Every structure is written in C-alpha cells, then in structure tokens.
Amino acid sequence: MQDGNAAAVSADEKISGSREKGLNRVLEILEFLHTTQRAIGIGDLAKGVNAPRSTTYTLVRSLVDAGLLEMAGDGNRVYFGKKLYLYGMDYVRGNDLLRRGRQEVDNLSRETGETSELCMLQSGRYTIVHSSPGTRPFRISSATGLQIPLPWTASGRLLLAGFQQAQIEDMVSEDDLVLPDGRRLLLGDFIADIAKAEATGYCVTSGLVDAYTKCLAAPVFSGPGRVEATMCLVVPIDTSEERTGSLIGLLRDRAARLSIAG
Template sequence: MDDVSAEMINRRARGLDRAFEILDFLRIKRQPVRPNEIAQAIGAPRSSVYELVNLMMRQGVLEYRGDDGRVFLGRKLYFLGTAYAEQFDLMRECDKLLAKIAEETRETSQMCLLEGNKYTVAQMKEGIRPFRISSNVGDPVPIPWTASGRLLVGHMSDAEILDFIPPEDFRLPNGHWLDPAVFIAEVRKAKEDGYFTFNSIVETFTHCFAAPVYQADQVCIATLCLVAPKEDGLRNHARYLRSLLDAGADLSSRLGHAGKRHVHSA
C-alpha cells in the first residue's frame, strides 16, 4: 500500500470516529444543536463537523429540527436500533422479565450495561409510583456511583479496574471522594454474594438493587436492577432481591450460563 492510500484510509477512519463522536454528543445532549455548537463542544474543526453533518443528513442519520439549523438524531437510527434489539438475545429476552419484576415489586425495574467506561440504563419498566426516581435510558453515569457498577467490573483485576475507571469518576455527586480501595472491596464482596444493594449515592432517598446477568464465559454482561424509595426498599429487601435474583438466573441460563442459581436467605 502506498503512502497516499494509507493516508486516505487514515482520514476516513478519523472521519468515522468523528461521526460517532457527533452522534454520542447528541445522544447525551438529548436536544437539537447547531453544527457550530457541536464543533465547539467536541473540540473539532467546524469545517469537518459541517461536512459530516451534511453527509449524515443525506443518509437520514441526522435530521433538521426547527428552522434555525439545529440537528438531531434521525429516524434511520431508530430503525437500526430496532433491528439490533430484535437480534440481540439480551435485549429481546429482557423486556418481559423487566415487566414481570415491575409487576411483582411495583417498583421501577431496569436492565443496565457498561458503555465504554460508564454505566448506562439500557431498558426500563416504570413502577406504579406517581414520581420517577430512575436514570434516563442511555445516560452515561460514573461506574462507582451505581450498585450495578460493583457487579459489571467484577471479572477485572484490581489493576484493571483502576485503569478502566477514570480517576475523576470516584468523585461522588456530593463532592466527596470514594476511596478506590473501598470500591474494589465492594466489588469483591458483590462478586462473592452474587448481588449488590445500597442506599443510592446519587438519589439519597432511594435504595438500589442489582443482580448479575452472566453469559457463558462467566462474565457479568448486564445487571437487572430495582430503584425503590429507601424505606420501601429496606422493608421489602428480601422479597425485592429474590425477584431480581430469580430473573437474573433465568436470563443468564437463556444466554448459555451454566452457573448455579444463587440462593438468598433473608
């Protein structure tokens, strides 16, 4: 391959990386934005952002919103996401289980994943409460802030965990710092117990439950979660946890995990 061809391939790769950076920015922003504002936010040349935005507009990946030049995610992404969900066993199998958990507990149930080095809610079924106490689907959250985070990094070594989680993510919402050694100890305890629950450090009036979903290679690829008012969560702790653990074991077995069902005693 000559130098000209290699440079062309590198330019295309950089352009593709930039295009995904634009899409991720809009997903997190969750509102239409002008291309020049996108360029400023992601630290990219305006010319390249405008070029990529126009390309994605032609493909239906982005769409105009309003008459002032703002753009947002396009409907083609919805169809791509639908096709993905239909073929991805975890997403397809999880929907009914989340509905079952929400019905059994009357609380908000979630399926959570790692996206890069952040935690995110991938699916959710609302409970019957009139107020909402859960994260938005798709919002990136620092791993140490979450109950699920203690399970999702359980297959990593201590050094791998510290390399994986950005140091600033150990700064909690109240401004205090979580000692990484304390976090790692909680990760090991969660792995041993087969679940993790705690009073939320993001929403101080809630109690969070997380149970692992394993694939065949023994790696926790997702968690099933409940977010409940603190008093209700503590009062119904054993029942809520049992509902999650049963659902997590069921989903894990469908994904090829041959581990033993975890038995929890109150």
C-alpha cells in the first residue's frame, strides 16, 4: 500500500514538474518575443529560448489556439496576439498610476513640445511604459516598451533610489555599464549618482545613450521614499541651462501630481 502511495506521489511530482517546465518555456517564449520586438520563425525562436524545435512548435500552437500569439506574414513566423493586447488594456484600465501617468505625459509633451516618457523598473531594466513625441521638426525617437540598462538613463538613477548598494550591484551587470559608444561607466560613480539624484529630487544625464540628447527625470512616489516610476523629458543636448531649469521645475510639478506621497 505504501509502495502504491509512493508511486502515486512520484507520478504527481513528475506531472507537476512537467507543467512547471512547460510554463517556464512559455514565459521564455513571451520574453524572447518582447526582447526581439518582431515576428520570428519558430526555428529561430527555438534557438533563442534554447528549446527543442518540436517542444517550441507544440507550445506555440497552443498559444496561437488561445489567441496569445498569432502567425504572421507567410504563416511561418509568430508574434504576439490580439488577446495579449486586450490583457494589456485591462492592465492600463486597472492601474491608476499608469492611467493618470499616460495623460500627464501626453499633456507635458503638448505643453513643452519635447518628447515625454513615463518609465518604470521592470526585470532590472529601465522600461518606457508610455511615451509621447514632441513637436520639433527633428523628433527625438522614443518607443513604448523599450528596455534599457539602468546606468544609461537619468530615470535609472532615480528608480534605484533607496536601494542598498548590494542590491544595486546584483542588478547591474558589467555589460550594463558599457554605453552604446563603447565608453564604460564606473559602478561606484553610478551608485554616487543614485545618491545625488535621491537627494536633489531629480536627475539630468547628457550624452549617455547618444551624443545628441540629454534626459531630465523626476520621481513619482507610491509612498514615502518609494519611487514607483519617473516622468522624463528627452531634449536636445544643446538645450540652454535656463530652459533646462524651467523644464525640470515643470517636470517635478507634474511628477508630484502623480505621486501618492513623497
């Protein structure tokens, strides 16, 4: 009898383990598509998530049947489906900060003529959750959903305010410290910048992501000392100090509107 119970428990554990592995594969597929930002062939997808092609094909077919993924183009490539879009809209409607933040970002962009963004921390990356382009003839590009290493941005320095040094060291890899032009930031300098941004209540970075822009960011608080998000403006690097100061003041005011407490 005991042997029978042990066998049943072992079978249940195998089923549970198989389901967990399958779920992990699904999450890897979704994350890979998000990172890739384009439809991709199932063979390339299997290589990207380091999974057998047959397993990947089976999971993709199930996700397509559920409406979470869709076949694109010639039917040999796959990307996110409409149901995920609907789930995302449900999230926006149910998230008060994001709903109000989108409005503030759009208003700020119209008011200043500059590219405006609402950013949050997601999976150890600075993530643009909403952006609104400016009205300049030469528009500064910004893409909702884009994830960037934290040390590259003004927002990253504010989003990590209040984190312990050991936590920051765990979140920032050596590759994160290498800028797009090959320059390398020092981790100690980045940590010092975080402390300075926390103390001043805003942050400005120039020429980190590219040589043409600077980023102004202000924190949005979800409670005393807890930075939930940032509002930021991406402006030309030659923006005057006077205008930069004016924009920082406006940015801090709008971020304070969103904050629950600060």
